[in-house]
Amino acid sequence: GQNIDQPTEMTATEGAIVQINCTYQTSGFNGLFWYQQHAGEAPTFLSYNVLDGLEEKGRFSSFLSRSKGYSYLLLKELQMKDSASYLCAVRQAARGNKLVFGAGTILRVKS
Amino acid sequence: GAVVSQHPSWVICKSGTSVKIECRSLDFQATTMFWYRQFPKQSLMLMATSNEGSKATYEQGVEKDKFLINHASLTLSTLTVTSAHPEDSSFYICSANSALAGATDTQYFGPGTRLTVL
8 A cells, every 4th residue: 555644734934945744655666756736726747756865956856765755845945926735746666657646735835 | 848738627517417528648649648536625536547549447436437538549538527416526637648758757737627516
């Protein structure tokens, strides 16, 4: 089976840095994705990790530790438009590379 | 690149009618498409995996006779909700992936279709 855990909600201040954690237990791990989803819209791809370490892409960075079953998404220089739900998804090779999504973390950015 | 479209973006129908939702990959060929359902304030739940030219693979608990999936070409998959009932009201999202769309074989999502059954 699989289990993906993320905090339900987080609040941060504009201009600050926020870290959203994701822990997972799964078989046949084949990569971890982070998506951003604004209310009523489809998810948009943010980042992908398959090897341990940090991937940086502008204001967004994602980290993976496969041995710990742990990832985080780091958002820097927060902007109001970053208020959204952030979804952690694990890809399982054993299940035809399907994605299993966590429940998502609602991030509220306040001024 | 890697743009996925869905049509319609929203639909309201009467209970008992059938609704067809189209998912298209606009600038790449999608060997595999996925259909998800998302209820308010919940995460995406995979309904089925659609492979071009073959039968869809449904997740446990999803009725294949109620949610008909056709993947007739490398750029088009359709989901038909048959005899829709109010409990089928949800946000339906498709995604597509292909190794050609990126080295990570990422799933790219369509904009979603909001279905309301009265």
